[in-house]
Amino acid sequence: MNEPSLVIRKFSDLANPTRFLALVARVWPWMAGMTICLFALGLYLAFATVGDYQQGDTVRIMYVHVPAAWLSMMGYSVMAVSALGTLVWRHPLADVSARAAAPIGACFTFVALVTGSLWGKPMWGTWWVWDARLTSVFVLFLMYLGLIALNRAMDDPTRAAKVGAVLILVGFINIPIIKFSVEWWNTLHQPASVIRLDGPTIDAEFLRPLLVMAAAFTLLFLTLHALAMRNEILRRRIAVLRRHAARAAGRPGGAA
Amino acid sequence: MIALLVRDLRLSVRAGGGALIGVLFFMTVVAVIPFGVGPDLNLLSRIGPAILWIGALLASLLGLDRLFQAEREDGSLDLLLMQETPLVLIVFVKCLAHWIATGLPLVLASPLLGLFMNMDEMAIGATTLTLLAGTPAITFIGAAGAAIAVALPRGGLLVSILVLPLAIPVLIFGVSAVHAAIEDPAPFLPPFLILVALNLFFAVVGPVAAAGALRLSSD
Amino acid sequence: MIALLVRDLRLSVRAGGGALIGVLFFMTVVAVIPFGVGPDLNLLSRIGPAILWIGALLASLLGLDRLFQAEREDGSLDLLLMQETPLVLIVFVKCLAHWIATGLPLVLASPLLGLFMNMDEMAIGATTLTLLAGTPAITFIGAAGAAIAVALPRGGLLVSILVLPLAIPVLIFGVSAVHAAIEDPAPFLPPFLILVALNLFFAVVGPVAAAGALRLSSD
Amino acid sequence: MRLVAEGLSAKRGEDLIFHDISFEVAAGEALVVKGANGAGKSTLLRVLAGLLPPEAGSVRIDAAAHTVERPCEACHYLGHRNAMKRELSVEENLRFWKACLGDLQGGQGLAVDAAAAMVGLGGITHLPFGYLSAGQQRRIAMAKLLVAWRPVWLLDEPTAALDAAAEEMFSGLVTRHLSAGGIAIAATHQPLGLGGAKELRMTGFAGLAEDAW
Amino acid sequence: MRLVAEGLSAKRGEDLIFHDISFEVAAGEALVVKGANGAGKSTLLRVLAGLLPPEAGSVRIDAAAHTVERPCEACHYLGHRNAMKRELSVEENLRFWKACLGDLQGGQGLAVDAAAAMVGLGGITHLPFGYLSAGQQRRIAMAKLLVAWRPVWLLDEPTAALDAAAEEMFSGLVTRHLSAGGIAIAATHQPLGLGGAKELRMTGFAGLAEDAW
Amino acid sequence: MSHAFYVAVSYAATFATVAGLVLWVWLDHRARRRELEQLEAAGVRRRSARPAAKSGGQP
């Protein structure tokens, strides 16, 4: 019993919530500013480039679709790492991180789904097909929502943390399925052309805005995640204070 | 009565039993279908309306059995029975809250799922409309069943026998109204009006039956 | 453990619900599909196995959420948690009882419903066999979901949401085994054996996960 | 105002639990129902609360400030179960019952906070009800009696899970209610600390109702 | 045989409910846990029963006839809820628990009928459990302690709904258990009529466990 | 429909979702701050922010 609590204390010293809050307060304006700058640049590049000879204007959808799709997977990976943090190191901030990431990841997944559908209508002639890539992304969306629902349904955060962490890890098998679905099954969706072992095969003309937009989206995710974690910490602090005050008031010697 | 409505809505949001979860379940069911029947878009668009209706029926039924049981188990039902407010009204309000929390989100989500099932605009519109007209009926029938389940400690069998057969007409008229809307020769209105009539009928009969059963059940 | 099995079976008959509502729901789902797709017999027989499988999957979910919740509410769960008997075994026996009460009737009803769907003997036999091999897996996965939701007052739908994605492989291999049986070139055995393997896998993993979740949830 | 029961008898299943019980309780009076386990105390209270139809006899309320159709409408019933939702906070629970029950003419319910303070749990109203200990839950259930005015209180083992301090608090509540012109009828095994309360002894099992079979 | 608790502390949510509680109970001894509502009595019993992991400290059973892996395996726990199914008859319920719990080495459980008779409800074992009065239900829950032998009894407000006669019956049961070499730990507000029982006073709320947030 | 339409709708949808997310984070933060201030006003303070670190009770 003593051994782990010592470890906890060490970890708490490294990144205890109060210190984390101070850190966030210091860096978030910079992160937000950089996000905005990158978005400005990315959007400029996106609309300055000429269209694809095959896809016409719709190639511009790529600049939001692909980063959003990447981030939907990254968001889940962040949650999975946090889940490991909850289960292995029992770090209190890990659960906060997982909880804060869920709605953000769900939103990015939603964006990927919507923009993908909007791209699919002109390209494939249909809003939706049930191929492996699209289905697995939809399942990812459902998993995000399920985790949010579970978090909302469990009021005791310490207990919800462990159950949620296990579920996150179980659901992680979906991420490789999403990533490699285009290779494992023949799908309508195109195969990876940027993130691949033998280097990107996409034209530099499209690669540049895509990468800038991807960087912008990633920064956006990080900023929002940090801010959402701050909110979550405050929420827990409030809960503790309230309960504490209430307990004290309920006791015979209490103030109220 | 507003207080009851607000409380029930709050409970459904609080415990996660309401909007989000019902819709999620609905989506999950629909997402599972292509795994079973295969990703054939034509086929999917043909069975789409039936799938959406079955999904909605199931999503409505899954939480319905606890409608009064939860109230009974914690003793709230006793207090509600003692009040001056007519019991029928209380039951009606509880049904309404249940429908708002679980039925309405289903209706709102159905166009999206219709897209996933590759249904055309006409079919999607018709499905949404029929769901809007039909899901309250399911809730009202279910309430009567739930009340009877509360009444007889061993009445579980009876409920299932009661509720599902009564819900089948709703399901059938709902699905066939959608089909009438898609295929030209058959007229949409007659089955749809029957659906609306069923809804109104059950909106009266359901709460009355439920109130009766609840009175009988108190012991 | 026999005692637990007998008690659970007795309860499922006594309190009703269990067995009959599952089968009834199963029949409803199957009965409504022809209204959805129209009376095209060829099409019906093509999608028949998938429909039977999906119906069975959904019907198994009804009632699963109360598997542990009822035990928790009356305090029995506390006592079961304290025993020397491994919790995993207790969960396993409860799953078994639940399957006998709700899963087995589904399997028994499926040949009849197969006839309604105009499936030929081969397909009916294959479907029944795969259901027999596959439905226990669904119950075992469901137990894990039910254990997670045990502390949630209205966790019912949540269970289904947690369970459905995990049940997808079972569904896929079940349906593809049936299809393999109908269409000559593809062999029936490989997908069927995978199904059996999945069943054994979940028979171990499900109770272990459920036991873990139950231990966590006790407070 | 008087609560009058005349020739009450009640059945559970086939058994007559009690037979021909009559009593009268006037405003400001308390009646304590005593008897062994299974004697029919809870059954009597449920009959008074209109939750169980009596086999014979009747209950009525005379000369109330506000004539009610059924006597149970003028009653608060505090049964074994607390009628509170574990998921909602104490405040939400009490606020709901205040709005749902409403005040009967002739009295005025306390505000939610005041009622919680009266039962000694003033600061604790934002906790979910499920978080409270057994005794705290019972106290909140008592606060429910205070938020809406009902002249008659029907109390079934009100002090079962309470500690000594809370029992005292409870007898204070009842005394206050009686002095406001209320009526209290309590079934209990423990002394309630109500001086001068009438007493009704239940003897239990009055025999088979009818040898019908 | 001795039950030893060392330096126990337990949390509920974020709050430390009690801190560093140690005690020892030897065979034939009883320990009565007292304290105000919300003091943490039920929490302590749940920790002893292994239903709530302690924040620190440990519970063990020394020199038992049959060494158990976890101390809770040697315990009966009688909580607020009776662990009986309303739909099954009393006999079915008790028979189930007898078979499910089994006897621990060193003692012998009573037969179902004998146990029901011991709690004074010999004749009604065929009734569904849901038909019994509150006190009768509680008595049947006590009969559950008798049908399977466990050296340690953990009792949470065992006499809450009982009448005077039943309380006497209950103290008889406990005395009999103690003289058979058992241990009883009871949380209660009422006197239990156990002469010479040790007493443990809970004071409640030991402060925040850690000011993590 | 023209391709520009799909592009426009994609960007609009993306913007709307991101804006909603930002709004949610911001509103959530404001609400939490306000709650903390209310608690502060009621004299409930964190232990580390209090001079005498004594368990329980209010200052």
Ligand code: HEM
């Ligand atoms: C709702 C439908 C869609 C979904 C859910 C979806 C999902 C995804 C995902 C998850 C990725 C990231 C893959 C990876 O990193 O390997 C991706 C990338 C991509 N998607 Fe989609 N997509 C959809 C529709 C479309 C459509 C209609 C097109 C174009 C015709 C398209 C074109 C692309 C391209 C070009 C990439 C980048 C691949 C790469 O270079 O690595 N997507 N999509």
Ligand SMILES: Nc1ncnc2c1ncn2[C@@H]1O[C@H](COP(=O)(O)OP(=O)(O)OP(=O)(O)O)[C@@H](O)[C@H]1O
């Ligand atoms: N499930 C729970 N989650 C969070 N807090 C809880 C929970 N159950 C109890 N508590 C809190 O723990 C404290 C101790 O509760 P406990 O039930 O142990 O008290 P008790 O001594 O048994 O009181 P009583 O005499 O009222 O039964 C109480 O303040 C209560 O609010």
Ligand SMILES: Nc1ncnc2c1ncn2[C@@H]1O[C@H](COP(=O)(O)OP(=O)(O)OP(=O)(O)O)[C@@H](O)[C@H]1O
């Ligand atoms: N729902 C029921 N159905 C059938 N019989 C019942 C039911 N509830 C109680 N009884 C029977 O009615 C009798 C009286 O029960 P009641 O609950 O009124 O007793 P009580 O005086 O309140 O006892 P206690 O002190 O134990 O609460 C008991 O013999 C019981 O078996």
Ligand SMILES: [Mg+2]
């Ligand atoms: Mg009673």
Ligand SMILES: [Mg+2]
């Ligand atoms: Mg207690």
